[in-house]
Amino acid sequence: MFARPGVLLRIEGAALFALSLYLYRSTGASWGLFFLLFLWPDLFMLGYLANARFGASLYNIAHIIAFPVVLAGVSFALHWTRALPFALIWLAHIECDRALGYGLKYPTLFKDTHLQRVNA
Numbered sequence: 001m002f003a004r005p006g007v008l009l010r011i012e013g014a015a016l017f018a019l020s021l022y023l024y025r026s027t028g029a030s031w032g033l034f035f036l037l038f039l040w041p042d043l044f045m046l047g048y049l050a051n052a053r054f055g056a057s058l059y060n061i062a063h064i065i066a067f068p069v070v071l072a073g074v075s076f077a078l079h080w081t082r083a084l085p086f087a088l089i090w091l092a093h094i095e096c097d098r099a100l101g102y103g104l105k106y107p108t109l110f111k112d113t114h115l116q117r118v119n120a
Contacts, residue, residue, distance in 0.1 A: 006101070013098025020092040029085035037089045056105035063094050063104060 002008065024034060041062040048055030061067075068090035075083035097103070 009103075010099050010101060013095045013100075017092055017095035017099050020088050020095060024085060024088040024092065027081075027085050027088065033085065034089055034092075037086065038093055041090060041093050052109060053107040056107040060104045063097065065091065065094055068094065 044058045044062040045055065047058030068087045071083055071090070072087035075081065075087060
């Protein structure tokens with residue numbers, strides 16, 4: 001198992017997804033808000049309507065962990081409490097994707113990800 005990076009990345013995604021849910025719960029924010037915004041990063045798939053390179057770039061911008069982590073850090077540093085639930089929803093979405101085997105996209109086909117080739 002430890003020689004299979006795809007499996008490790010899925011386990012890591014599942015663990016961080018669970019952690020983001022726990023942290024979201026601790027903010028006291030609405031679960032309705034969570035479910036409303038959970039899929040917003042997938043709107044960036046619309047870039048594929050233009051072409052695969054643009055679609056992959058746009059999708060990857062919304063699906064790298066750095067952005068929600070920085071947003072969470074800024075919300076702590078500036079006491080901007082309304083941004084933290086959004087950052088945790090964003091992080092939960094990304095990590096749920098990773099746990100399910102969906103990764104960052106290559107500019108070839110939508111199905112080509114850094115974790116696997118998606119056959120769905």
